[in-house]
Amino acid sequence: MTLQIGTNWAGNLAYTAERIIAPANVHEVRDALSGVRRARAVGSRHSFNDIADTSGLLISTERLTESPVVDAERRTVRAGAGTRYGDLGAHLQREGWALSNLASLPHISVAGAIATGTHGSGDRIGSLASAVAALEFVTAAGETVTLRRGDADFEGAVVSLGALGIVTHVTLDIEPTFQIAQHVFEELPLQTLIESFDAVTASGYSVSSFTTWRTPETIDQVWVKHRKDAAVPTPTALFDARPATVDHHPLPGQTAESCTPQLGVAGAWVDRLPHFVLGFTPSNGDELQTEYLVPRDRIGDALRVVRDQAGAVAPLLQVNEIRTVAGDELWLSPSHSTDVVGLHFTWLSRQPEVERVLVDLEEGLLPLGARPHWGKLFAADREALRRAYPRLDDFTALAERYDPEHVFRNAYLDRILG
Template sequence: MHRGISARRGEDSSVTLEIGANWAGNLAYRSVRIEEPATVAEVQDLIAGATSVRPLGTRHSFNAIADSAELLISTARLTAPPVIDAGRRTVTVGAGIRYGDLATQLQKAGWALANLASLPHISVGGAIATGTHGSGNNVGSLASAVAGLELVTATGTVLQLQRGDADFDGAVVSLGAFGVVTSVTLDIEETFTIEQSVYELLPWASLEAHFDRITGAAYSVSLFTTWRNPDVFDQVWLKRRPDQDAAAPADLFGAIPATGERHPLPGISAVNCTPQLGVAGAWLDRLAHFKLAFTPSNGDELQSEFLVPRAHAVAALAAVRSLADRISPLLQVCEVRTMKADSLWLSPASETDAVGIHFTWLPRQAEVEALLPEIEAALAPFNARPHWGKLFTPDAALLDRLFPRLADFQALAARLDPERTFVNTFLASTVLPER
């Protein structure tokens, strides 16, 4: 049987709407029920008769994308063990499995994923639905590795889609608009080794002049800054594949190797971070920034991210830099990452190589939300797309311009969910407004 999570009740015995919260604690879900089915049949049973449903992953979204007026269906127990197809070089898993858990099982079998996000704690289904990514000039977002998926629609139909199917590119970065994804098939490759090195104090002038060479210096590269000193980027993390990349440089365009392990946030112990100092290790122990065995923070943060076409990267970063004095008092750290273009309709990297400018904020939501329009205005000339699971200003007209396939996405939603069972307030204000 599926597992239900009861709503808390107040002194007057009326059901309160705060029966759960997201990981950061900045959002209380309005739903009166959260259920945790373990099988496809249980998902079908829950959807039957419901008028407002949303899928819920590991709760790492900072906005109301996963909220519902009635029912949340958690994928936490949809964790069917990996089924590896060595001939096709794919693995099929339950949508609720966390990337770190999947990675551990793949490594034991001699296989790997091409990339991981900074946190291995997020679920496969939730990450791909929101366009979450790692970093690497020649590596796509996590969603780009999807070769197939299974979902239960609002009618209870089990829909199977494979790469190449007519609706596939619209259904991967789905924002949960078409149903509950129950399993996912991902591309895999043979296991590989990563060496991670951190460099410090990269001059802004070097970033301006050599952005492509810096982000291409390793298989995966992340840059961090607090913007407190706009003339430098505080850290550059190089994640090298010895079988593909040149040796780690002694000097990275003026940035120097760190003398010890570093946390992305200044002054924080690196004990929870993945190993550095160029020590070789398996891909799953280096591609993420944080270890699976540890909680990387207490959730006392907010996040935003805007992704621009790679051609605009330096100009977009200069625009953010011009707001350094406004940003830095609210900021914990800003991270810059790259990714290869894909063909997924609502992917932030759809049809363009992209650069993500990510903000980890202090938990001061009113002030952050007041500042976001300034950042969005500064990035508007560069066609900046939001990360779907972070804080941004909803603007349906703007999103219609930023995503050329949005009309196709809307048509697919109308066909798969004509009664708008999976449309919540967030979707109605962004990609699926009432017509």
């Protein structure tokens, strides 16, 4: 197998690594790290910035995909770090189990998603990292470390930005499998979303609102993922919004064939929680992304900030997605110690213009307590990030302890950790 150093998924970043390897097990990871000055793990390459880059050795996790092992008694599954959520989900579904949540696409690797605090949507569901029960990683010194929930360093080490070591296995919480039906509603007035935010996001197990801000007073689509075993009734109406009569793609004008089925057709959690089907490329790849996670009680103000900048935002935007995430205690989690709402922007691939808009957006959003998503584009500098992420200095100290020689440091971490 010839490995290419290549680019990230979006193609906006060419990795600057000297070489790349793909170890198949923990021994090969340890051997790879022996004597190396700089190294970094790369998962499925879905981040939009240089977080996974290195000037030295890129360690691809694409072969760290050994078959997942379910522990029915403890209700956990142990998976290889490079396993894609879609593959893990299919395995769990075959055995009658489920994860409580997934991100919008199933193509991302488990360890890569967890390292950046990746999340889906749901008032009472935490980020994907919050499902981590244990983490195994190899340090630059070749030591294998296992941290379990409750261990002293655990809360600092889960959302790791790849700074502590190469994660080889992750153990995640599971629950018995369940069914979901998706219902899409069109044209919800923005004012209704602001005034009745809690009612809208509580209308399903996992709710995502999509809008292009081209008609700033209207939210284009609301996707309600209804858990069939839930006590709440099937959502047949959503305020003044119109129930959709055909399947939709979140991006206007795109065919729904890459999307998971809607119109209330029930299916397994793994085939409904992501918006996109594993067998399809999630979108054309010609996009950039940004996301700000805003404390839930400031969402009205945050939506007004974006609406007021719609004139600058809309021409560069493919779609904006609004999702909720339950709080957790993980130090670098964007939902650390508070429930948050994610304002996610899928941009056109016009990076210099997007980066100019981000400065203005952050001027409005960061004072509200917004936290940038670690794996997407943002403008915030270290000082702004320290204000947004109160445990950032503690994390820097933790990274110093596990990686005193700075083997896993890269330009991104130098900017963020100082």
